[in-house]
Amino acid sequence: MKASSFCALLLAACLLGLTTATPSVSRPAPLPPPLSAPVAFDHSAFDKLLKKHVNEKGLVNYKAWKADQTAFNHYLDQLSKTPPAANWSKAEQMAYWLNAYNAFTIRLILDHYPVQSIKDIGAKIKIPFVTTPWAAKFFSIAGEKMSLDNIEHGILRKKFDDPRIHFALVCAALSCPRLRNEAYTAAKLDGQLEDQGRDFLNNPAKNKPGKAAAQLSKYFDWYKGDWTQNNLSVAKWVNKYATVKMDDNTKITYLDYNWNLNEQ
Template sequence: MKQLLTFSLLGGGALALAGLSPALGTPPAHPAATVRPAAAPLDHAAFDKLLKKHVNAQGLVDYKGFKADEAAFNQYLAQLSKNRPTSSWPKNDQMVFWINAYNAYTIRLILDHYPIQSIKDIGSKIKIPFVTTPWAAKFFSIGGEKMSLDNIEHGILRKQYNDPRIHFALVCASISCPRLRNEAYTADKLNAQLDDQGRDFLNNPAKNKLAKDQAQLSKYFDWYKGDWEQNGQSVVKWVNRYATTKIDGNTKIDYLDYNWNLNKQ
């Protein structure tokens, strides 16, 4: 979820360094030969417990708290690494896995470089060789495959599941992102959780400012316009699906500047 979407889609993953320093990779990669497809969907209760403990109602993260619970957090990440979804999993279980994985590994990436002011400092100010953005860094493995956050968002979630509501759920550790829920996503509640995220995001005046004659929308609706316009939909229809203040085709739409400051408590 980011301003550099255009060049990310044009090869962000190709910019990642396959042999990135282990400092970016917690837990370490598992050799592909030893990894077997997960027989049953993963239980995300461990992540749920950490989110309830270290994320407040506004979606702000106590990164120092996560750091203190690093052993438990890394144990959950190890479970993600070893239990890649298969096609036999129900669709909701697959989506839940990848949404939780994106959010969890984003937190892991911040912890690997904490304290920082912004996720965008990673790969630029920190000067990781051959990595131009934090989303292109292949710093974790799932099912024996080295992966980046770009791989999850663009290569899996956007490509395979055709549900723009994922943009309300993936949180890139920034103030202008949607709220990080203080609970994990679960298959049985996924639709309700995604709809709740949409309502929360569209009706938050810090993220979207709505009036009938003029609207200042999140850059998400500009960056991902193609997603919002799929299947006969439009930005206006998606906004009106969740916003209490409705807009129409005559509403003048501008886009807010994106605040990349860290979503920390």
């Protein structure tokens, strides 16, 4: 075979190989699904207990809860060990402290149950200069002994400037706002607080707003400074949630507070 013919055949074979060979392509690994933002604190254990032991009216089955404390004690232990960090969002911090207040209030009731009223516990406290259950330092957060007053007045009212906390904190009395049968969470907090406001202001056992005269919860008297800050007023806060409106000239009186236990 002539050299020219051989070269022609070799070139044809090379060209055929180039057109028929399957290239080896290195495919990149698929990207992992995007991760959601980590939850600063998991309140799901408390959520399950509230759903189990609290009805839609906010009344608590303390007797059943007292016999079902393993998960509850673990949740309280986690609260004590995991205080809010500086990098938590405002909503995460508020949800933590609202749940902590309500959970440790339940702890206090269970520790003294059966009891007719949380105020009865005050007479049983034998600590110098401590006369109310809210002042008793009966739990710890990050190793610091704390009271319910510390959470409400020293943290929530002082730090967050949101009077709606008064719709969410529940001191185990019938005149308190409804205890939600779900935990507060950062993702739902604003909607939960708004719902608490509507429920509280439209419950005639707790508030009776009106245009000429209104009978309101003592919350609007006890915490008057909270409702009137930022150029607001009690009437404006009430009208935000109540179906019956009042004005700045409405005569306001306050309902007697029912301290009986919020028990089923």
